[in-house]
Amino acid sequence: MRITHYLRALTEPDGARALAEEDAHxxxxxxxxxxxxxxxLGACLMALSIKIGSPAELLGFYRAxxxxxxxxxxxxTSLKPLVFATYNGARHEPNLxxxxxxxxxxxxxxxxxxxxxxxxxxxxxxxxxxxxxVLPSASLMQAQRTLDDELLAFVPTAVLSPGLxxxxxxxxxxxxxxxxxxxxxxxxxxxxxxxxxxxxxxxPQLDALKAFLAATGFDALLxxxxxxxxxxxxxxxxxxxxxxxxxxxxxxxxxLVPAKHVRSEPxxxxxxxxxxxxxxxxxxxxxxxxxxxxxxxxxLFASGYTExxxxxxxxxxxxxxxxxPTAPGRSGDGLxxxxxxxxxDAAPG
Numbered sequence: 151m152r153i154t155h156y157l158r159a160l161t162e163p164d165g166a167r168a169l170a171e172e173d174a175h176x177x178x179x180x181x182x183x184x185x186x187x188x189x190x191l192g193a194c195l196m197a198l199s200i201k202i203g204s205p206a207e208l209l210g211f212y213r214a215x216x217x218x219x220x221x222x223x224x225x226x227t228s229l230k231p232l233v234f235a236t237y238n239g240a241r242h243e244p245n246l247x248x249x250x251x252x253x254x255x256x257x258x259x260x261x262x263x264x265x266x267x268x269x270x271x272x273x274x275x276x277x278x279x280x281x282x283x284v285l286p287s288a289s290l291m292q293a294q295r296t297l298d299d300e301l302l303a304f305v306p307t308a309v310l311s312p313g314l315x316x317x318x319x320x321x322x323x324x325x326x327x328x329x330x331x332x333x334x335x336x337x338x339x340x341x342x343x344x345x346x347x348x349x350x351x352x353x354p355q356l357d358a359l360k361a362f363l364a365a366t367g368f369d370a371l372l373x374x375x376x377x378x379x380x381x382x383x384x385x386x387x388x389x390x391x392x393x394x395x396x397x398x399x400x401x402x403x404x405x406l407v408p409a410k411h412v413r414s415e416p417x418x419x420x421x422x423x424x425x426x427x428x429x430x431x432x433x434x435x436x437x438x439x440x441x442x443x444x445x446x447x448x449x450l451f452a453s454g455y456t457e458x459x460x461x462x463x464x465x466x467x468x469x470x471x472x473x474x475p476t477a478p479g480r481s482g483d484g485l486x487x488x489x490x491x492x493x494x495d496a497a498p499g
Contacts (some may be wrong), residue, residue: 174210182313229262239272240379281425349375384439
């Protein structure tokens with residue numbers, strides 16, 4: 151496919167022109183299918199990396215990627231799965247996304263994480279999950295079986311979309327991000343049946359995601375990322391918004407002042423250190439930071455575990471307090487079991 155006319159639009163001397171949604175779709179489809187020469191592909195990705203993407207472009211890119219995404223079936227439960235895109239990892243702050251995923255799994259909510267197998271100098275979620283005994287799925291069949299049996303799976307990008315994985319890998323050669331890095335955070339391998347947990351680090355990116363989610367009507371939770379990962383900063387809770395049926399609800403406002411001291415956190419960012427601390431948190435030996443507890447409540451509410459946000463907050467507080475046999479004196483198991491039984495009896499969502 152010749153993309154000369156797209157390159158001209160993206161590199162006009164008076165300023166790059168935004169592509170129409172259909173043009174963005176066709177261009178990205180060609181990229182994903184390997185229908186663009188290496189020279190033209192590199193030029194186009196560089197041009198796209200230095201311009202501010204428009205909402206129409208993001209919609210077009212997303213449609214092309216979604217059409218080529220291998221899909222999974224939600225596990226047999228009335229609860230909506232939660233989907234987390236993990237593509238950055240920890241550099242300065244511990245990566246606590248695996249803790250959130252394991253808390254959700256323990257409650258009985260299906261969780262799918264997708265991302266790359268390499269941290270590129272950062273501590274990727276896949277490294278921490280390996281330490282905790284959660285191994286990446288090598289195929290769609292294995293991912294489906296793991297989801298059905300364990301309600302938690304990590305699926306590499308290459309398993310879900312080889313074309314996207316190829317575009318993501320070009321970052322190391324070109325030195326810049328490309329549209330694939332934005333699109334991949336929005337994917338739902340359950341074909342619209344899940345709740346996406348979407349995040350970004352900067353206000354312009356959050357605004358773009360908000361416009362995208364409002365336009366598409368997808369179910370999603372939106373928050374500011376922690377070093378690029380979709381979990382609430384343990385030191386300062388971000389605003390957390392729920393998108394559902396084209397309506398936006400603020401579930402938690404942003405904390406204006408960061409905490410001077412976090413009651414408990416991993417003593418380092420290394421995978422083994424973080425995993426050991428997560429084990430202690432799950433056992434109730436160390437407290438889970440309250441922003442993570444707040445995000446857990448949002449996930450409970452968004453998945454349909456409870457229809458009342460105040461009840462979601464109460465359940466999250468109990469769950470994050472530790473419910474294992476090594477945490478005596480906990481009374482949350484009865485509450486969790488009653489809630490889960492009620493949801494299981496409901497009609498499938």
